[in-house]
Amino acid sequence: MRPVIIAANWKMHTTPADAADLATTIAGRTNVGDVVRVICPPFVCLAAVRAALAASPAGQGVGVGAQNIHHELSGAFTGEIGAPMLVGLADWVIVGHSERRRDAGETDELIGAKLRRALEVGLRPILCVGEQLAEREAGTAEAVVGAQLAGSLAGFAEDPGALAAAGLVVAYEPIWAIGTGRTARGVDAAAMAEAIRAAISGLGPGFAALAPDLPVLYGGSVTTASAGEFLAEPAIDGALVGGASLKIEEMAGIVARAGLTAAARRAAAGARG
Ligand code: PEP
Numbered sequence: 486m487r488p489v490i491i492a493a494n495w496k497m498h499t500t501p502a503d504a505a506d507l508a509t510t511i512a513g514r515t516n517v518g519d520v521v522r523v524i525c526p527p528f529v530c531l532a533a534v535r536a537a538l539a540a541s542p543a544g545q546g547v548g549v550g551a552q553n554i555h556h557e558l559s560g561a562f563t564g565e566i567g568a569p570m571l572v573g574l575a576d577w578v579i580v581g582h583s584e585r586r587r588d589a590g591e592t593d594e595l596i597g598a599k600l601r602r603a604l605e606v607g608l609r610p611i612l613c614v615g616e617q618l619a620e621r622e623a624g625t626a627e628a629v630v631g632a633q634l635a636g637s638l639a640g641f642a643e644d645p646g647a648l649a650a651a652g653l654v655v656a657y658e659p660i661w662a663i664g665t666g667r668t669a670r671g672v673d674a675a676a677m678a679e680a681i682r683a684a685i686s687g688l689g690p691g692f693a694a695l696a697p698d699l700p701v702l703y704g705g706s707v708t709t710a711s712a713g714e715f716l717a718e719p720a721i722d723g724a725l726v727g728g729a730s731l732k733i734e735e736m737a738g739i740v741a742r743a744g745l746t747a748a749a750r751r752a753a754a755g756a757r758g
Contacts, residue, residue: 486751489744489750490522491739491743492522492577492579492654492702493525494730496527496552504526504530504534505530508526508538509538511730511736514733521545521548523548523611524538524548524730528551548576550563550576550611551578553578553580553599554568554704555568555599557602558602560749570641572606572607576579580611581614582613593637596637597641598640600638601641604648609652609755610651611655612637613704615704616630626756634681634685635684638685640674640690645692645695647693649698654699654722655685655700656725657678658704659674663705663727664727667705667706668705669703672718674718676720682696682720685699689750700723701720701722702725703723704727707725707741708729712724737747
């Protein structure tokens with residue numbers, strides 16, 4: 486049974502003071518059994534969010550994630566954050582977000598190096614993939630996403646099991662749906678989630694072993710109103726939420742909907758014995 490995960494990407498919003506308050510309030514309003522919750526604030530807010538969640542009874546089960554890491558562990562990289570610096574501050578890390586591919590020119594190879602760094606320090610990675618609108622309209626979305634996966638996971642050909650051991654999560658985020666208010670259709674996102682598992686399976690036997698259990702999230706303008714369309718799909722295991730994740734009522738609604746999916750999965754697993 487795959488977990489149901491709701492991850493909040495706060496992007497470049499909040500200060501340490503308001504991030505701590507927002508995190509504890511969201512934690513208190515989203516305490517739904519069986520849903521894995523993760524909050525990814527800006528780097529400078531990680532310590533405050535971590536401490537606030539640890540100090541709050543409702544915050545105990547909420548994971549903290551970074552939004553990025555550098556592809557080297559340390560070195561002369563002014564202004565960058567290496568994975569070892571996050572130990573004790575974060576449990577998760579987003580890699581390959583489309584805004585970083587767009588703004589920082591991140592390539593699949595570089596993203597693969599970041600994945601490796603995440604694994605080296607024990608961070609659980611959320612690998613983002615997704616196509617441009619023109620690529621979807623041209624019918625090449627699955628090929629584009631498949632190439633992103635092949636490029637970023639190529640460095641794991643010798644040890645794909647390390648990705649499973651690290652709890653790799655893939656977030657399918659069609660670029661045209663991020664921050665635009667547009668969403669994919671649930672059926673299309675579900676088809677892509679299965680295509681992602683198939684593409685990873687195709688990378689080799691070790692990859693095929695991890696694909697069925699790989700959590701795949703949908704991201705792209707998810708709100709309380711749209712969450713059900715994605716969370717009703719058995720192939721989709723949760724959401725990576727951007728803009729709406731800064732709004733308490735939105736997060737409460739999205740996680741409540743995720744709780745229904747998690748409960749249904751648990752009941753189905755129980756019925757199967
Ligand atoms: C994101 O930042 O990953 C995201 C999906 O953003 P939004 O929900 O705002 O589209």
